[in-house]
Amino acid sequence: MKPKPTDAELEILNILWQDEPKTVREVHDLLKAKAVGYTTILKQLQVMKEKGLVKRDESKRSHSYYSLISQEQAQITMLDHILDKVFNGSKSALFMRALSAKPSSKEELAEIKALLENMELG
Amino acid sequence: MKPKPTDAELEILNILWQDEPKTVREVHDLLKAKAVGYTTILKQLQVMKEKGLVKRDESKRSHSYYSLISQEQAQITMLDHILDKVFNGSKSALFMRALSAKPSSKEELAEIKALLENMELG
DNA sequence: ATTAAACTACGATGACAATCGTTGACAAAC
């Protein structure tokens, strides 16, 4: 099983998920709002490679990085984690919080309702 | 704003939320399955006090600890966090994952549906 | 009062996360 990515790792993964592959420089440019050094990104990608979260294409001059964990996997991993840690495994409690925390848009409510309809057919 | 509790801190908070206040020894006894030392729990509670996650009643011989963050707050904090980090702020994406990840029981589906009904009235 | 038990405080450690600077290799430009 893939490890749970750290917050900084997730920021990088989000960039990769959006458009792969990317070089260190490209990731760094996209994260420049964070004002973090080039070598920091490089190191983070190296660590992530160690963990099996990304792979590297070294055929070119600038190495390119691909994610090895999908956004779906990461989402499920994160959800399972907080479900276990703060919601005592109660999915409905999680839904309640998600629904009441910040008001959802009508569109979102409609989407969610549609999901539920499909669910009940199964 | 309260900081996001760490995993170990959440284990302790879960115990406090269930029944407050508790002494170090009481928390330790309840966590003995984890085989962690008494002083570890003590230290953790001290750190949590520094962070403002708990408060301490020192009037008695054995100090008693109270949570200063509610389970609700913690749940919302955690949800907001992963919503931001892995779901790009899309609540419906979160719902989709939560619904499809592990099968929900019929009871849970019913509960969630009821929540939605109430929601739409507002 | 003296001691034994229970409890807290403090410091230390090892692991991991996040950050950066320096060095050395390579390639492009002159």
Add this chain to the structure above:
DNA sequence: GTTTGTCAACGATTGTCATCGTAGTTTAAT
């Protein structure tokens, strides 16, 4: 072909998390 700039590797640093051992303090029992 020498210089200049770009890039990855590596090591070092700082901070946080999780854990524990020791020392000191307070209560209670003798």
